[in-house]
Amino acid sequence: MTVVDVWAQITTPRMAEQPWMATLLRWIGRAGDAVVPTDRDTLAAMDDAGVDLALLSAWYGPTGALVSNDEVQRHLDAHPDRFRGLASADVRFPADAVREVRDRLADDRFVGVRIVPWLWEVPPTDRRFYPLYVACIEAGVPLCTQIGHTGPLRPSETGRLIPYLEQVMLDFPELVVVGGHVGYPWIDEVRSMTAKFENFYVDTSAYALHRLPPGFVEYLHGLGARRTMFGTNWPMLSPTRCLQGLESLGLDDDHRDAFLGGTAERVFALGGARS
Numbered sequence: 001m002t003v004v005d006v007w008a009q010i011t012t013p014r015m016a017e018q019p020w021m022a023t024l025l026r027w028i029g030r031a032g033d034a035v036v037p038t039d040r041d042t043l044a045a046m047d048d049a050g051v052d053l054a055l056l057s058a059w060y061g062p063t064g065a066l067v068s069n070d071e072v073q074r075h076l077d078a079h080p081d082r083f084r085g086l087a088s089a090d091v092r093f094p095a096d097a098v099r100e101v102r103d104r105l106a107d108d109r110f111v112g113v114r115i116v117p118w119l120w121e122v123p124p125t126d127r128r129f130y131p132l133y134v135a136c137i138e139a140g141v142p143l144c145t146q147i148g149h150t151g152p153l154r155p156s157e158t159g160r161l162i163p164y165l166e167q168v169m170l171d172f173p174e175l176v177v178v179g180g181h182v183g184y185p186w187i188d189e190v191r192s193m194t195a196k197f198e199n200f201y202v203d204t205s206a207y208a209l210h211r212l213p214p215g216f217v218e219y220l221h222g223l224g225a226r227r228t229m230f231g232t233n234w235p236m237l238s239p240t241r242c243l244q245g246l247e248s249l250g251l252d253d254d255h256r257d258a259f260l261g262g263t264a265e266r267v268f269a270l271g272g273a274r275s
Helices: 019-027 039-049 069-078 094-105 127-139 161-171 187-196 214-221 253-267
Strands: 004-008 053-057 059-061 064-067 083-087 110-114 143-146 177-180 200-203
Touching (some): 004 177, 064 069, 069 083, 110 127, 187 214
Parallel strands (some): 053 083, 110 143, 143 177
16 A cells, blocks of 8 residues: 655745744644755655655745745655655746646656645635646646635635635536645535535645544545545644544545545556546
């Protein structure tokens, strides 16, 4: 069984210096901690928890690249057997953003696109994001985004699934979407989206498994049984911490394997065959 962390990043000093980072670290009980890991730190944390592969995100926001695609690519070059990449781009310049994402996705080690709407303080229906959705469909890769409340001191409305993400998926019925960070407090909307869209998935990043909301645990055993993937949000949370409580979830072997890596291998085409 391959264990895949579908939401990680090797943060840069630029990202660590963002004003919202301090509020995020306070939210998770790590106020004052350093969050600029090395490759060695990341691989050691993965090894401690038995994680085989991590998807490393690029981050772009209104101030530019917080983690650039080039920086992600350097990690992929250094450790091609342990990392895959999620590309992103500066949507202030939509045509350049599409060219950038297409160029990155031509490299099969980039297996998706990450957009974080709260960073832009607009919902995923913002017109600047739409060209990147088309680029995802053309390349046959998922759109990875954040759902649910915002940990940093930014508005949470951008993480509402209905009507915002629902409208995106109605406008782009071919788009595969992976919603990160569970979707709390809108777990009923997560259920609704799962029932409505067969190409909608969720990951558990930013949560230790023993702290998953009860409604999400119920979802994991029902509608979400083959739609949920493991994630961490490294380096904010470690893989070991996030896997606490795995046994208490009561998953059978097939369900556990799908959650820890099987679903991610299929959705991100980690075997190399994109849809």
